[in-house]
Amino acid sequence: MDGKRILLLALIYTAVIQDIKAAKLTITPSPNLQTGATSLTLRCSADANSNYTELSAIGINKVTKGSSSLVAFTTLDSTGSFIRGNGITAPKYEINVALRPQLTNNAIQVIIHNPDCHDTSEYICETTGDTDTPPYVSQSTDYKNVTVQSNPGTVEMKIYPAKMKYDVGEKIEITCQTGVENSESIWTWEAMPPTDSTRELMQIEEFPSEHIFSPAVMTENARTTEVDPQTSTQCGYNTGSTLEHHVGMEDDGLKIRCMVNNSELLSAIKTIHLTLDDVKKRMLLADTERIKLEQEKLKQQISKNTTSCNCCCN
Incomplete structure (x- = not known):
């Protein structure tokens, strides 16, 4: 070189x-x-x-x-x-x-x-x-x-129609909206039955699948809204989801939660309450079922005792 x-x-x-x-x-x-x-x-x-x-x-x-x-x-x-x-x-x-x-x-x-x-x-x-x-x-x-x-946004959750209590069979729409950093976000819907308040929230809906998420609740239609694009004055993206639901007899106290990307920070919960008449009907049905169960147990006990007596006499 x-x-x-x-x-x-x-x-x-x-x-x-x-x-x-x-x-x-x-x-x-x-x-x-x-x-x-x-x-x-x-x-x-x-x-x-x-x-x-x-x-x-x-x-x-x-x-x-x-x-x-x-x-x-x-x-x-x-x-x-x-x-x-x-x-x-x-x-x-x-x-x-x-x-x-x-x-x-x-x-x-x-x-x-x-x-x-x-x-x-x-x-x-x-x-x-x-x-x-x-x-x-x-x-x-x-x-x-x-x-x-961006700091995690606050999920805004609303029920339409907006009422304190709902009638059995009434159709309601639950909407959730929030701001996210990623335009490709996944909404998840969850429910906790009122009969088991100590239970963890059960996953019930991850788009686009649809299925029953509680013994008395069916997801008729769950959909996401189109994501609004980022603008020069706004950070992140706006996204939302809507869940349609028919109120069931067992829904008094039912908790429903929406969540984005499985993040606890991006979630919100609403509780469904039934009208007084429907609550009374539910309690009456529960009493009726309890009485039927007690009657069935009594019949079984009588039948058992009768069988034991016949065996003894023979």
């Missing part, structure tokens, strides 16, 4: 090393945040290990869904002026330029107030400056991903 080729490879290697270390992107308080955080700060500067002799420009870009866009850029002149990217407006985005004698203290800083899901992105810090080695002008980058997660 001749000397020129060795020198060329050395220069390429040096340039690669410079590209890794020359730019520095600092993110505080963390690159992973929940919605509700007060602020997120992005600071782009030259790394302490860089061999810049002078910085000429610093900028921050963001890459979302494969598309790059400007956040903020400065040429580090004496005025401290800067350029904002489209949509990077105050007061949500606060931009500051630091001009300091020490090279690594020159920086552009972006403070994002009340960050939300729209600030989730890959951010790129880019520095440009002069060096003492070829190519004498170096451009370097540092990449970091920022994720702002």
Whole structure:
């Protein structure tokens, strides 16, 4: 290998090393945040290990869904002026330029107030400056991903018609709605019979299947609504589900729960109550069944005693 080729490879290697270390992107308080955080700060500067002799420009870009866009850029002149990217407006985005004698203290800083899901992105810090080695002008980058997660939404559950108590045979619709991060969400319907309050909720419906989920309750029609797309002013997606149900004689105290993606945080429960007349009928039927059972037991006992007597007499 001749000397020129060795020198060329050395220069390429040096340039690669410079590209890794020359730019520095600092993110505080963390690159992973929940919605509700007060602020997120992005600071782009030259790394302490860089061999810049002078910085000429610093900028921050963001890459979302494969598309790059400007956040903020400065040429580090004496005025401290800067350029904002489209949509990077105050007061949500606060931009500051630091001009300091020490090279690594020159920086552009972006403070994002009340960050939300729209600030989730890959951010790129880019520095440009002069060096003492070829190519004498170096451009370097540092990449970091920022994720702002949405807090679990509240599931809104309603029954139509909205009544305190329902008649046996009455058709009701139970609807659930909430916001989710993933557009591909699965709704699950569950029920807990009133006769066993200590029992765990039994899984009764996972779309699109339909089946009986309680001795007296049938899922006639359970369906999900179309997911509303994410908008520029709204994080996440809106999704819902509706369960149609005919009230049964055994439904007084029946608890019905809807749940998204098997998450306890994304669930809601409603209790069905029957009208007074239907409760009385249910109690009367229960008493009738109890009397029939006692009569049957008495008959069996009499029959047993009679059999024992005949055996004795013989």
